[in-house]
Amino acid sequence: xxxxxxxxxxxxxxxxxxxxxxxxxxxxxxxxxxxxxxxxxxxxxxxxxxxxxxxxxxxxxxxxxxxxxxxxxxxxxxxxxxxxxxxxxxxxxxxxxxxxxxxxxxxxxxxxxxxxxxxxxxxxxxxxxxxxxxxxxxxxxxxxxxxxxxxxxxxxxxxxxxxxxxxxxxxxxxxxxxxxxxxxxxxxxxxxxxxxxxxxxxxxxxxxxxxxxxxxxxxxxxxxxxxxxxxxxxxxxxxxxxxxxxxxxxxxxxxxxxxxxxxxxxxxxxxxxxxxxxxxxxxxxxxxxxxxxxxxxxxxxxxxxxxxxxxxxxxxxxxxxxxxxxxxxxxxxxxxxxxxxxxxxxxxxxxxxxxxxxxxxxxxxxxxxxxxxxxxxxxxxxxxxxxxxxxxxxxxxxxxxxxxxxxxxxxxxxxxxxxxxxxxxxxxxxxx
Numbered sequence: 001x002x003x004x005x006x007x008x009x010x011x012x013x014x015x016x017x018x019x020x021x022x023x024x025x026x027x028x029x030x031x032x033x034x035x036x037x038x039x040x041x042x043x044x045x046x047x048x049x050x051x052x053x054x055x056x057x058x059x060x061x062x063x064x065x066x067x068x069x070x071x072x073x074x075x076x077x078x079x080x081x082x083x084x085x086x087x088x089x090x091x092x093x094x095x096x097x098x099x100x101x102x103x104x105x106x107x108x109x110x111x112x113x114x115x116x117x118x119x120x121x122x123x124x125x126x127x128x129x130x131x132x133x134x135x136x137x138x139x140x141x142x143x144x145x146x147x148x149x150x151x152x153x154x155x156x157x158x159x160x161x162x163x164x165x166x167x168x169x170x171x172x173x174x175x176x177x178x179x180x181x182x183x184x185x186x187x188x189x190x191x192x193x194x195x196x197x198x199x200x201x202x203x204x205x206x207x208x209x210x211x212x213x214x215x216x217x218x219x220x221x222x223x224x225x226x227x228x229x230x231x232x233x234x235x236x237x238x239x240x241x242x243x244x245x246x247x248x249x250x251x252x253x254x255x256x257x258x259x260x261x262x263x264x265x266x267x268x269x270x271x272x273x274x275x276x277x278x279x280x281x282x283x284x285x286x287x288x289x290x291x292x293x294x295x296x297x298x299x300x301x302x303x304x305x306x307x308x309x310x311x312x313x314x315x316x317x318x319x320x321x322x323x324x325x326x327x328x329x330x331x332x333x334x335x336x337x338x339x340x341x342x343x344x345x346x347x348x349x350x351x352x353x354x355x356x357x358x359x360x361x362x363x364x365x366x367x368x369x370x371x372x373x374x375x376x377x378x379x380x381x382x383x384x385x386x387x388x389x390x391x392x393x394x395x396x397x398x399x400x401x402x403x404x405x406x407x408x409x410x411x412x413x414x415x416x417x418x419x420x421x422x423x424x425x426x427x428x429x430x431x432x
Contacts, residue, residue, distance in 0.1 A: 004030050005041040005075075008130070009059050010049025012137040012186055012222075014082055018047045019127035021081075021108060026128055028117040034130045039069060043077045045111070048084035050156055053324050059084045067098040081108040083156045087328075105157065106142075125171040132376055134411030135182035135392060136175050140168055140206065144188040145195075146225060148252075149263045149331040150295060150323060153188050160189060162197050165206050169213065176215035181411065182374060183210070184391060186222045191230055204232035211240040217413065218242055218374070220391055224249040226274055227266040234281040244388040245282055248317075250290040254309040255302035258295055263330060268305075275313060286389040288317035293351060294344030295323045296335035303347055310354050316362050317395055318355045322348045356423060363396060363421035370431055373398050373416050375408050383408050385416070385428075398426045406430070 004025050008018040022032050033041065044066050048059035059082075066078045077100045085092055086104035093102055103111055112119045129136055143157040172183060185207070187193060194202025210219055219242060221233070226249060237243045253259055256268050279285055291306065310318065322344035325332045366387075373385035376392070382399040390396055400408065400416060408414060408430070416428035 002030050002043065003032070003041040004043040004045065005033050005036050005039050006045045006047065007035055007039070007062060008047045009062065010047070010051065010055055010083060012184065013139050013142075013188070014047050014049060015130060016127070016137050016139045016186075017082070017105070017108065018045075019130055020124070021045065021047075021111070022128035022130075023123060023126045024109070024112050024117075024119060027120050027123060028112065028115075032128065034128075039066065040074055042075070043079065043115075044069075044075050045079045045081060047108075048080060048082035050082070050084035050087040051152060052326060056084060063096060063099065067096065070098060079103065079111055081105070081111065087152070087156050125167065125174060127175075129175075129178070129180070131392070132411065133179050134374065134376075135184065136180045137184045137186050138168065138171060138175070139163075139186050140190070141187040141193050145192060146189060146227075146265075147263060147330065149261065149335070150292065150326065150329055152326045152329055155328045157188060160192050160196055162193050162195070162202075164197065165202070165209060168206065169209060172210055172213055172216065176213065179411070181215065181217040181413075183216060183219050184222055185210075185219055188223065190221060190224045191228070191233070192225065201228075201230040203230050204236045207233065207243060208236045208240070211236070211243050216242055218244050218388060220244040220246050220248075220388075222248040222391070226251055226271055227264065229274055231277065231281070234278060237285075238282050245284050246286045246288070246389050246391065247278065248288040248391070252290065252292045253295070253298075253302070253306055255298075255305045258298055258302050258306075261297050261331075261335070262292070262295060272313075286316040288319075288391070288395070289315050291318065291320040291351060292323055293320060293347040294339040296331060296338055298323075298339055298347075307350065307354060310351060310358075314358050314361075315355070316359075316389065318351075318358075319394070320348055320351045320355075359396075360421075360423055363423075363426055366418045366426060367421055369418050370415055371398075371418060371428075372413055373400075373428070374413050375400070375410050377410060378402065385414070396424060396426055398428050400428050400430060403430075 006018050008015050049055040069075050070078050080099050081103040085102040109119050141162040143160045144154045145160045254268050325337050371387050373387050375383050375385045377384050381402050385398040415431045417431050418428050420427040
């Protein structure tokens with residue numbers, strides 16, 4: 001029985017592809033490991049990221065390490081797939097002949113045939129989960145029709161392609177049968193879902209149907225876009241208890257000057273109005289956003305606007321990153337990267353310092369409340385859990401002391417009393 005190691009780099013959307021590939025290998029009789037500490041399988045597959053400079057560098061370094069392992073006889077074959085090889089296929093083939101074959105983001109299914117195995121079309125939606133067995137990522141579309149100036153995603157993934165509602169329902173039912181209770185709904189651009197195949201935005205209808213599947217305990221929405229946001233999604237969120245009161249929507253900036261240069265197709269006032277309407281329609285909503293500092297042309301006045309926006313809006317969850325030119329993007333070919341690196345870093349640090357104080361207040365506001373959590377794992381003297389307001393790996397976690405006389409089950413829900421909170425963790429005890 002041949003062994004295959006699969007290494008996934010980049011985002012959760014890549015992870016879904018790796019899980020589907022692993023299922024195909026499993027059906028073909030292979031044994032598999034995902035992200036092993038030591039790579040020594042007959043076949044190694046690297047699922048790469050090509051979004052930004054740091055991610056590209058990490059992917060290249062991993063490939064080089066595997067080529068060296070192959071030269072030393074530690075592995076037999078090295079295959080590369082994903083966003084990096086989708087974007088730079090010809091260059092990689094020329095520079096890394098040690099790799100047995102490169103695949104892009106969408107033709108990786110050919111790897112199975114190239115190994116002399118049959119791709120099982122009837123199992124296309126099936127996966128070997130690499131996440132804890134109680135939650136999974138569900139990708140509802142690929143690609144993006146937006147053309148933000150800084151973003152390489154449309155270059156890599158092409159135009160937006162929605163999956164049919166029935167196919168997504170089938171996948172969710174399959175995952176429920178495997179014990180999955182929590183679903184992270186993901187896409188490069190969530191809110192455009194359905195436009196290509198149904199001729200209108202259909203995210204609300206999709207989530208409404210998924211929420212009615214028996215066994216679906218939590219649905220959480222990731223990577224929305226502010227321009228032309230489908231407001232009926234908020235009504236579905238308010239209607240269903242199992243649709244988490246959580247929305248991940250990348251806003252990037254608030255200055256009209258920056259929004260125009262970024263080609264975001266939304267204004268400052270429209271953004272402010274949208275957030276107000278979200279909070280009005282879904283009381284208690286937690287909003288996660290991402291901001292971009294140091295974009296070409298960002299003035300001190302622009303940055304001051306952004307700081308004020310963060311301070312007054314008080315996002316429950318927020319991440320930020322500093323701009324870097326990405327070849328092939330509109331910004332790289334039309335703008336000078338004119339904000340010095342030290343200024344970018346200083347602005348990034350300042351934004352995150354503001355947000356840290358807000359995050360502390362958000363966590364403090366939960367103290368003495370009873371909340372429902374799901375237990376992800378045990379670490380030392382604590383069970384590590386999350387509320388509906390916390391997405392895996394990016395948001396705060398709830399720590400519950402282990403009680404040997406009343407052990408908790410991983411993957412189960414419990415009501416807990418929030419006892420205390422600090423910058424990064426929330427402490428709780430189970431309510432009898």
